[in-house]
Amino acid sequence: MKKYILIVISIVVLFAVIKLFIFSKVKNDGIGDKEYHEAYSKYYKIFAIELPKELNLFGEPVPIQRYDVRESFDREILINTYWQSQTLMFFKRANRWFPSIEKILRKYNLPDDLKYISIIESGFMNVKSPAGAAGFWQFMKPTAKSYGLEINDEVDERYNLEKSTEAACTYFKDTYKIYKNWTLVAASYNIGIGALNTELKNQQVTSYYDLFLNEETARYVFRIMAIKTLLNNPKSYGFYFRNKDLYPIIPTYSVIVDSSITDLVSFSKYYNLNYKLIKDFNPWLISNTLTNKEGKSYKFIIPKIDSLNYNDLLKNNSEQVYLIDDSAKTKK
Structure with missing residues (x-):
């Protein structure tokens, strides 16, 4: 009897070991290669993007049917469509910053599309490039000073959205007097007026789309074009969001200061x-001080204390999808 019990116990233990081995194998290996590839094919999809048959930028027609123009645009629309995290951040930030920029563009009677340059330059971030360009509009120090922006050890107005946008608008108007073409104005913002003039003269052409340029400037206008297309047609490119998903404008008021500030904390x-x-x-x-011996007036932006809570900021935002109008379809 004892021998029989030992045999039964041995069989049970052996069976348990076999089951444990099988379970461990399934757990470690997961599904088989065939099932894995079937699931991959079923659930992972990347779609080519159908390009519009007509495009305009700054109110000027884009020769989108030219193979080189079409493929340059295709590159930028693909990059920005499938770099979803960055492009979604553009949507979020644009909701907060575009209204201020658009207001100043209207003041100067400039094309609304020029606002997209600020995205291409900085992504709505007050960054400083390795070359020294700074702020939303990425002004170099000499250019910024030539357009009246103050830069010293305590103040750098390249980081002042209102004043730097005013400076950018003045640049756009001045440059348009030279080229009579907004696309060339945009290109000059990247490469510089002198360099662009040299290329136009040497290559004996008058259109941006006919120029052979360094890669950065050759892509520059198409990047603007792609961002404009995406921000105006989010659903067409797979971007879904609600009003409350976008960054709200924070209510503020301004305070004029015409004296020195010895302690910004106080x-x-x-x-x-x-x-x-x-x-x-x-x-x-x-800096943490503001030395103002000349009694110059500085405008400080002060956020309203009762508007800093995010839930309060979103009270007027609905669950409706798409804050940015997507009803005006790009022509196909």
Whole structure:
């Protein structure tokens, strides 16, 4: 009897070991190669993008049927469509910053499409390039100063959205007097007026689309074109979002200061803010002091204390999908 029990126990243990081995194998290996590739084929899809048959930029027609123009645009629309995280950030930030930029463009009677240059230049971030260009509009220091922006150890107005946009608009108007063409104005913003004039003269052409340029400038206008197309037709390119998913405009008021500030932390506390918030809303202040011997007037942007809570900011935003109008379809 004892021998029989030992045999039964041995069989049970052996069976358990076999089952454990089988289970471990399934757990480690997962589904087989065939099932894996079937699932991959079923669920992973990348679609080629149907390009519009007609395009315009800055109110000027784009020769999209030319093979080189078409393929240059195709490259940029593909990159920005499938770099989803970055492009979605553009949607979010555009909701906050475009209204201010659009207002200034209207003031100068300039094409609305020029606003997309700020995205291409900085992605709506107050960054500084390795070459030294800074702010939303990426002005180099000499150019910024020539357009009246103040730059010193305490102040850098390239980071002042209102003043740098005004400077960019003045540049656009001045440059349009030279080229009488907004596409060339945009190209000059990247390569520089002198370099663009040299290329136009040497190559004996008058159109941006006929120029052989360095890769950055050759892509520049097409990048603007792609961002405009995506931001105006989000659904067509697979971007879905609700109003509340976009960054809201934060209510602010302005304070004019015409004296020196010896301690920006104390200045912040006077308005019941912390130092970080003052710097966030006034990035043109690059020091913690403001020496103002000449009594110059500086406009400080102060956020309203009762509007800093995100839930309160979103109260007026609906669940409706697409804040950016997608009803005006690109012509096919």
